[in-house]
Amino acid sequence: MSQLATWRTGSTRVLPGFGLSMGISVLFISLVLLLPITGLFGQLAGLSFAEYWAIITEGRVVASYMVTIGAAAVAALVNAVFGLLLAWVLVRYEFPGKRLLDALMDLPFALPTAVAGITLATLYASSGWMGRLLEPLGFQIAYTWVGIALAMAFTSIPFVVRTVQPVLEDLPAEVDEAAMSLGATDGVAFRRVILPHIWPALVTGTGLAFVRSLGEFGAIIFIAGNMPYETEITALMIFVKLQEYDYAGASAIASVVLFVSLALLLAINIWQGRFVRRLHGGKG
Amino acid sequence: MRRIGDAPLIRRLLIGAALVLSALFLLLPLVAIFAQALSEGVMVFWANVSNTFTLHAIGLTLMIALLTIPVCLVFGIALAWLVTRFSFPGRRILQTLIDIPFAVSPVVAGLIYLLLYGRNGWIGGWLDTHDIQLMFAWPGILMVTIFVTCPFVARELIPLMQAQGSREEEAAVTLGASGWTTFRRVTLPNIRWALLYGVILTNARAVGEFGAVSVVSGAIRGKTNTLPLHLEQLYQDYNAVGAFACAALLAFIALLTLAAKAGLEWRAARREAFA
Numbered sequence: 001m002s003q004l005a006t007w008r009t010g011s012t013r014v015l016p017g018f019g020l021s022m023g024i025s026v027l028f029i030s031l032v033l034l035l036p037i038t039g040l041f042g043q044l045a046g047l048s049f050a051e052y053w054a055i056i057t058e059g060r061v062v063a064s065y066m067v068t069i070g071a072a073a074v075a076a077l078v079n080a081v082f083g084l085l086l087a088w089v090l091v092r093y094e095f096p097g098k099r100l101l102d103a104l105m106d107l108p109f110a111l112p113t114a115v116a117g118i119t120l121a122t123l124y125a126s127s128g129w130m131g132r133l134l135e136p137l138g139f140q141i142a143y144t145w146v147g148i149a150l151a152m153a154f155t156s157i158p159f160v161v162r163t164v165q166p167v168l169e170d171l172p173a174e175v176d177e178a179a180m181s182l183g184a185t186d187g188v189a190f191r192r193v194i195l196p197h198i199w200p201a202l203v204t205g206t207g208l209a210f211v212r213s214l215g216e217f218g219a220i221i222f223i224a225g226n227m228p229y230e231t232e233i234t235a236l237m238i239f240v241k242l243q244e245y246d247y248a249g250a251s252a253i254a255s256v257v258l259f260v261s262l263a264l265l266l267a268i269n270i271w272q273g274r275f276v277r278r279l280h281g282g283k284g
Numbered sequence: 285m286r287r288i289g290d291a292p293l294i295r296r297l298l299i300g301a302a303l304v305l306s307a308l309f310l311l312l313p314l315v316a317i318f319a320q321a322l323s324e325g326v327m328v329f330w331a332n333v334s335n336t337f338t339l340h341a342i343g344l345t346l347m348i349a350l351l352t353i354p355v356c357l358v359f360g361i362a363l364a365w366l367v368t369r370f371s372f373p374g375r376r377i378l379q380t381l382i383d384i385p386f387a388v389s390p391v392v393a394g395l396i397y398l399l400l401y402g403r404n405g406w407i408g409g410w411l412d413t414h415d416i417q418l419m420f421a422w423p424g425i426l427m428v429t430i431f432v433t434c435p436f437v438a439r440e441l442i443p444l445m446q447a448q449g450s451r452e453e454e455a456a457v458t459l460g461a462s463g464w465t466t467f468r469r470v471t472l473p474n475i476r477w478a479l480l481y482g483v484i485l486t487n488a489r490a491v492g493e494f495g496a497v498s499v500v501s502g503a504i505r506g507k508t509n510t511l512p513l514h515l516e517q518l519y520q521d522y523n524a525v526g527a528f529a530c531a532a533l534l535a536f537i538a539l540l541t542l543a544a545k546a547g548l549e550w551r552a553a554r555r556e557a558f559a
Contacts, residue, residue: 014454015369016463024362025378032431033384036393039400039407082305089302092287093295101303103546104310109485110538111314112492113390114512115531118519119313122320122528129316130308154309176288189288215389218494218512222519235391235495242395242499251399254392265387269380 040258043251055252063229064237065256071145071233072213075152080206082153083160084198090161091168105161108154113218120151121222143225148233151219156209163205167198200271207268211261314535321532324525332529340506341514342533344422348510349490352429356486357479360437365471368445369453379442382435390432394499397428420502425510428496433489437482444478445471481548488541492534 044052055061090102108116123130124142131142141147171194179189217235225231232240234257241250289295322329332338363382367375385393401408402419411418418424452474456466472479494512501508503517511530519527 014457015450015466016457017365017467018370021362021366021369022372024359025366028359028362028434029378029381032427032434033381036396036400036431039405040396042406043399082309085298086302086306088289089298092289093299095299097303099546101306103542104306106542106545107310107314107538110488110541112494112512112534112538114494114516115317115492115534115538116313117494118515118524118527118531119317119320122524123313123316129312154313157309173287177286180286180288186288186291186294194288211387215387215392217389217391218498235389238389238391238395239499242398247399247404250395254389254395257389258392261387261389261392262384265383266380269383 037258040251040255043247044255047248047252051248052252055249056256060228060232061234061237061253064232064234067145067148067231068214068234071149072152072210074149075156075213076206076210078149078153079157079160079209080202083157083205083209084164084202086157087161087164087168091165105158108156109158113155113216114222116154116219117151117222120147120154120219124150124223142223143227143231145231147223147225148220148231151223152213152216155216155219156212159208159212160202160205163201163208164198167201168194171197200274204268204272207264207271211264211268214264215257215261314539317528317531317535320524320528323528328525329529329532332526333533335526337505337509338511338514338526338530341509341511341530344425344509345491345511348422348426348429349487351426352433352490353483353486355430356434356437357483359434360439360441360482361479363438364441364445364475365467368442369450382438385432385435390493390495391499393431394428394496397424397431397496398500401427419500420504421508424500425497425508428500429490429493432493432496433486436485436489437479440478440482440485441475444475448474477548477552481545484541484544488538491537 047055086101086105090098090105121142122128124134124147125131126135126142128142134141139146141150175193175197176189179193184192215235217233217239220233221236224233224236226236234253238250238253238257241247241253289298321332363378367379398419399405401411401424403409403412408419418427452470453466456470457463461469492512493510494516497510498513498516501510501513503509503513505514505517509517511534515527515530515534518524518530
């Protein structure tokens with residue numbers, strides 16, 4: 001960062017390529033990322049506010065917000081705990097198979113979502129390996145909102161693990177040695193010493209997992225059952241409207257999804273910027 | 285000195301819980317894909333894979349990935365160079381903007397392209413009068429794939445180039461090297477592994493994209509069906525074994541991605557140990 005500070009004060013740029021890289025970047029971001037969003041607003045401009053409001057507050061659509069937000073929240077919270085456990089085990093302990101477990105953490109990002117979708121649906125259907133075990137016990141997962149949360153948790157678990165892991169690795173050994181030598185129990189020391197330190201990373205990772213879950217489509221539609229008012233996610237509502245050639249309706253719902261995800265992205269970025277500065281003290 | 289969570293009981297309990305949960309939650313689905321694909325034997329698996337429509341889907345998917353990667357490379361390198369080598373107003377905004385594809389739902393990504401370039405859109409209408417069709421054809425699939433994959437290379441390069449600083453490049457330029465020579469001889473060797481990893485991630489996502497592609501492709505068998513879309517159609521047609529044969533191919537690419545990542549990390553750790 002200090003180097004950048006000198007750039008700011010120094011008036012000459014030594015390195016070439018400013019114009020070229022600026023040109024490519026701005027052109028690309030404008031054409032690929034920003035221009036298409038104007039198409040959405042163009043479509044929305046054809047709607048009166050009353051029509052817009054009627055579409056986005058229709059009963060079936062509101063039910064889909066509830067299902068999506070509720071399942072995403074459950075998935076994010078489960079992942080916060082599970083992801084913290086995995087990050088902790090991967091950083092703190094040595095055991096056979098550790099390298100494999102570490103590699104396995106990225107599977108949900110590497111595996112196409114449709115593949116994850118049909119696999120989870122097959123596993124948790126009543127004839128599947130998991131469904132056969134769970135259904136006699138009274139747990140119905142496929143075609144319920146639990147299945148939706150499960151698929152969301154699967155696709156977003158790496159966000160938590162990979163955000164918390166590096167912060168845990170950077171934690172110096174003296175920190176918990178000091179806590180332990182002062183006689184704290186493991187639980188108290190973890191809560192009082194470790195948790196405050198990794199808290200920002202945990203919140204960021206959980207937030208990213210939540211945003212990802214809100215927009216997920218491929219992994220969910222196969223296991224969801226897609227019953228109106230019960231197990232329809234918002235991304236599917238957009239898809240359904242499109243199949244009915246109701247472009248205005250699809251755009252209105254998409255604008256809600258787009259607004260919420262961009263607002264959350266911005267919030268996470270601001271929050272992350274704040275804790276990165278705090279961690280690096282005066283350097284940042 | 286004992287560290288937190290070092291007591292043997294806690295240790296065993298936590299490792300055990302992590303292993304059991306990961307096995308059930310992550311490993312089991314992976315095993316299930318291959319078990320399902322091969323459930324009727326290798327011959328049936330082979331017949332499913334070598335089916336005309338599947339082969340066409342594989343070809344289209346590979347073509348899209350091959351066209352996406354160079355575009356994302358050029359953009360990723362340009363953006364990383366820009367935000368790590370220069371300071372200018374709006375630098376932070378650019379870095380936030382490239383995260384848009386990560387936050388936007390794939391279905392919404394497909395929709396915004398369809399609205400703009402489809403027959404009713406303001407660009408699409410003009411294209412239509414000139415008999416150019418982008419949506420429900422492979423160019424549309426390519427465009428949305430570029431949208432969803434463009435952050436990966438830049439995301440890998442920016443932290444690395446930020447950490448490396450620009451001293452080596454400045455020295456090269458001061459000694460009279462041209463911009464291109466500096467980039468090729470100084471920058472590229474420093475970032476090649478991150479670049480490779482960015483390409484691997486871009487490829488994994490390009491090959492597997494589903495939501496955005498399913499909005500703009502029209503999923504015409506033998507024409508605009510990518511492998512994930514083909515897999516969905518087979519699954520909806522109650523041809524589970526055929527669907528899982530396609531899934532196994534995609535899962536294999538995912539496993540290669542994980543292996544490449546582990547290999548690159550191992551390499552980086554070894555170099556750090558020797559440094």
